[in-house]
Amino acid sequence: xxxxxxxxxxxxxxxxxxxxxxxxxxxxxxxxxxxxxxxxxxxxxxxxxxxxxxxxxxxxxxxxxxxxxxxxxxxxxxxxxxxxxxxxxxxxxxxxxxxxxxxxxxxxxxxxxxxxxxxxxxxxxxxxxxxxxxxxxxxxxxxxxxxxxxxxxxxxxxxxxxxxxxxxxxxxxxxxxxxxxxxxxxxxxxxxxxxxxxxxxxxxxxxxxxxxxxxxxxxxxxxxxxxxxxxxxxxxxxxxxxxxxxxxxxxxxxxxxxxxxxxxxxxxxxxxxxxxxxxxxxxxxxxxxxxxxxxxxxxxxxxxxxxxxxxxxxxxxxxxxxxxxxxxxxxxxxxxxxxxxxxxxxxxxxxxxxxxxxxxxxxxxxxxxxxxxxxxxxxxxxxxxxxxxxxxxxxxxxxxxxxxxxxxxxxxxxxxxxxxxxxxxxxxxxxxx
Numbered sequence: 392x393x394x395x396x397x398x399x400x401x402x403x404x405x406x407x408x409x410x411x412x413x414x415x416x417x418x419x420x421x422x423x424x425x426x427x428x429x430x431x432x433x434x435x436x437x438x439x440x441x442x443x444x445x446x447x448x449x450x451x452x453x454x455x456x457x458x459x460x461x462x463x464x465x466x467x468x469x470x471x472x473x474x475x476x477x478x479x480x481x482x483x484x485x486x487x488x489x490x491x492x493x494x495x496x497x498x499x500x501x502x503x504x505x506x507x508x509x510x511x512x513x514x515x516x517x518x519x520x521x522x523x524x525x526x527x528x529x530x531x532x533x534x535x536x537x538x539x540x541x542x543x544x545x546x547x548x549x550x551x552x553x554x555x556x557x558x559x560x561x562x563x564x565x566x567x568x569x570x571x572x573x574x575x576x577x578x579x580x581x582x583x584x585x586x587x588x589x590x591x592x593x594x595x596x597x598x599x600x601x602x603x604x605x606x607x608x609x610x611x612x613x614x615x616x617x618x619x620x621x622x623x624x625x626x627x628x629x630x631x632x633x634x635x636x637x638x639x640x641x642x643x644x645x646x647x648x649x650x651x652x653x654x655x656x657x658x659x660x661x662x663x664x665x666x667x668x669x670x671x672x673x674x675x676x677x678x679x680x681x682x683x684x685x686x687x688x689x690x691x692x693x694x695x696x697x698x699x700x701x702x703x704x705x706x707x708x709x710x711x712x713x714x715x716x717x718x719x720x721x722x723x724x725x726x727x728x729x730x731x732x733x734x735x736x737x738x739x740x741x742x743x744x745x746x747x748x749x750x751x752x753x754x755x756x757x758x759x760x761x762x763x764x765x766x767x768x769x770x771x772x773x774x775x776x777x778x779x780x781x782x783x784x785x786x787x788x789x790x791x792x793x794x795x796x797x798x799x800x801x802x803x804x805x806x807x808x809x810x811x812x813x814x815x816x817x818x819x820x821x822x823x824x
Contacts, residue, residue: 392527393529393531396526396527396529396531396532397529397531397532397534397535400525400532400535400536401429401432401535404428404535404539405425405428405429407539408421408424408425408428408542409421409425413543413546414546416553416560418560418561419560419561419564423564424542424546427542427545427568427569428538428539428542430574431538431541431542431574431577431578432534432535432538432578434574434575434578434579435534435537435538435578435579435580436531436534438454438575438576438578438579439454439530439531439534439579439580441732442454442455450498453580453581453582454530454579454580454581455530456498456499457499457512457515457516457519457580458519458530458533458580459498460497460498460499460500460512460516460519461516461517461518461519461520461523462520462523462528463493463496463497464478464479464493464497464516464517464520465519465520465523465524467493474489474492474493475520477489478493478517478520479517479520479521481513481517497516499512499516500512500513500516511582511621511622511623511624513621514582514585514618514621514622515580515581515582515585515622518536518537518585519533519580522536522537530580533580534578534579534580537579537580537581537584538578538584540584540585540588541577541578541583541584541587541588543588543591543592544584544586544587544588544589544590544591544592545567545568545573545577545587545591545798546591547588547591547592547594547595547596548567548587548590548591548594548595548798549563549564549567549568549591550595551591551594551595551598552567552764552802555761555764555806556805558810558811559805559810559824561823561824562805562810562824563802563805565824566798566801566802566805567798567801567802570740570743570797570798570801571736571739571740571743572736572737572740572790572791572793572794572797573587573794573797573798575733575736576790576791576794577794581791582622582623583791583794583795585618585622586618586619586622586623586626586794586795587795588615588618589615589616589618589619589622589626589627590615590619590626590630590795591615592611592612592614592615593611593612593615593616593619593630593634594634595611596608596609596611596612596615597612597634597637597638600612601641601642623792623795625681625775625778625779625782626775626795628674628774628778629771629774629775629778629796630771631659632652632655632656632659632770632771632774633766633767633768633770633771635655635658635659636651636652636654636655636763636766636767636770637767638655639651639654639655640763648762648763648766651763652766652770673706675705675706675709675710676706678703678709678778678781678782679703679704679705679706679708679709681778681782682702682703682781682782683703684782685782685783685784685785685788686702686784697784697785697786698723698724698728698784698785698786699784700712700716700719700784703781709781712781713777713780713781715780716776716777716779716780716781717773717776717777717780718780719780720776720777720779720780720789720793721741721744721776722741722745723741723786723789724737724738724786724789724790725738726738726739728786729786730786731787733787733790734786734787734790736790737786737789737790740797744800744801744804747801747804747805747808748804750804750808750813751804751807751808754808754809754810754812754813754816755807755808755809756806756807756808756809757809758809760806760807761806764802764803764806765803765806765807768799768800768802768803768806769799769800769803771796771799772796772799772800772803775793775795775796776793776796779792779793810824
């Protein structure tokens, strides 16, 4: 029955991909998107099987712990429909009542080690509770639903960058959809799928809003903002500088790259200073707090992929260790530090990015480099990787948390590679790229 139900929903979504105009492209055929969707489902099943039969503790598995907590929310449907709907849509204003009857019975609605301003577990629990309406408790059906969300986000990201890759659309497709870590972690029943959705649609909707105003673009921007804020707010924080520069570059100082980024940086620095003075909100304190939260998590749930890193205590320690944190996130874990298959995938993947960097040096693109979007991608990656490297002392978590930045890093490097020259040197690539 589980297999039949999974195939049923897989067929429905494949039919939707084939019919929805959002997946239309003049270069990439529909069956490529359908193929990637099936590939993502297979990766999601593989990841689920690993957490089912290898890492068997459901209480420490992100795939199962939020899935199991969602059953408590879903079971409210049997006794109190109003309670279920209030919890599902975040209308649970009577905190004492809902805590007593539901949330204290969950293991991960609240977390002992957590110091987040916004809990990043609520969205995934609510999502699982909603999908239970269709899944009959079959986790593989949840895998199908969340992969469609992930596919939508990646496709939106593809559409955002495509105007700047008209001559190498296939390469862009590979860079966004086929990066190993994005395929692996972005295809499971995890928060990464929501992050990819939020990133893709906040960028594409803003781009389309500049072309022709439509209200649903505003809705998608707000929705994406909320998703990123309540899933992983540091990803949204990393996006603020390039996004602000994008707005300034397109609407105020068009074609003035350096001035746009400088103006955006000064503006954000001023706003951060005002927030610090008036509200006591210090970005450095947030990083220190997140850093200490992970240390507490590692104390409660020890990991064999932990590594030594400086303990952050104040703003100076953040600034001092930021460059090393960025480099660590970019090139670590090394092959000899890989103590699990998950970490090994990331180690091998680092070699791919090193290879792309070498290609950028050997076959540099000397014509029509869109430097604004190179800086756009690298600034997002640099801020994101710095935050991750400063806060996470566990390779198993680090390789997951840097997933949203990997397509941007690949795209930045592809901007710098002359693919025409590359195909001239290696003729077999003509059929691929």
